[in-house]
Amino acid sequence: MQQDTPATSIVSLRDVQKSFGSLKVLDGVSFAVERGEVLAIIGRSGSGKSTALRCIDRFERVDHGEIVVCGHRVDSPDVDLRALRQDVGIVFQSYNLFPHLTIEQNITLAPCSVKRMALSQAKELARKVLAQVGLEEKLHAYPEQLSGGQQQRAAIARSLAMQPKVMLFDEVTSALDPELTAEVQRVIERLAAEGMTMVMVTHEMGFAKSIADRIVFMHRGKVHETGPASILTSPTTPELAQFVGTGDLKS
């Protein structure tokens, strides 16, 4: 479903509202992500940042407001979900690799079954995306044989194989120790350098500061403050000041 959108916006949310029962998790959220931009969504647990991210890929339905992603009207009930998800890659906190498949099979599954790619071509692609995340030698390993950091990098590679126009990262390093976090962050930094459009929910303030073109600080279901990464060092609202005050800004 292609529709008119501002020429460069890959993702745009306008006045998005979402409640779980009586709990209002998103209360009029608006932001946009331009092509090639890296947007980091930060905020306390329960501030609605993960929900906002999941709304972009339609893992949550919104109650009100407009979401346009790569030309797809995500808030519309008849959005073509499979077309949307070919344009959007998502990586989760818990990796979610398929345990019964090798890393190669994890990666080739979607290109083969969704894009009808020939297996030989998909295997070539698997090699290529695994090289991008530095895991070529794990092609034939099962997910369980990999460390958490390696699993997360493999999950990123699996997403990349679908050649998405935008990547969503939902607290992808939260389950990892600092050393493994660093290796996953290096992969994401390389993607950013290559010009990938990315939206990430993160608790790593140092990482957000170093990689994000723009920060969205969410507080009680609203975008409380937004701006370039410098707002982390010189916040204008007391809530953000208090939030980063408790975070770790060493990078």
Next chain:
Amino acid sequence: MGGHLNFNHLLFLGHGALWTIGLSLIALGGGGLAGFVIALARVSPLKSVRLLSAVYVQLIQGTPLLVILFLGYFGLAAVGFQLSPLAAAGASLTLYVAAYLGEIWRGCIESVPKPQWEAAEGLALSRTQRMMKVILPQAIRIATPPTVGFMVQIIKNTSLASVVGFVELMRSGQIVNNSLFEPFAIYAIIAVVYFAMCYPISLYSQRLERRMGRGKFNLAPA
């Protein structure tokens, strides 16, 4: 009348035992196929399909197998559908096994962690592809030990088919006893034969369960 247990009697019992195995395989095959459909229906996105399959499962699970057998053999005959003992027993057991296997397998499908669905969804796989390529392969691993274990129930339950005159192991025992009047010896033999069929399967099921615990991959969410 009377006489002693001879080779012909044992041959007759052996023949009955083969039919017990045959009927079990029919029940497992038919019930397995139908149970697979029930399991998929129980997790269908359509509410009406879920409801209908749930009603079926509850109905069968709340009815003794003996009653289902009577309905299939005597009941249907009374309204003009005379089934052979084999057809009546096979159909009744299929209906019965389908309900139980359907329910066991539904549980296995649902025990695949929800993030696996989401990851497959995020990769733009269709619902059928998610089910066939991501969920079912994991569910089948989980389902194997309880399914093998349920085989024991099937084998023992085929003995009820004797009441509609189907000559499986139990019925052949009754027939032999009718001529020899040695119920203790004969039913002891029958019991031993059932045990010999069921125990190896029980053992195998236990072994599968233990192997699951330290499998090449575990299915716990990371």
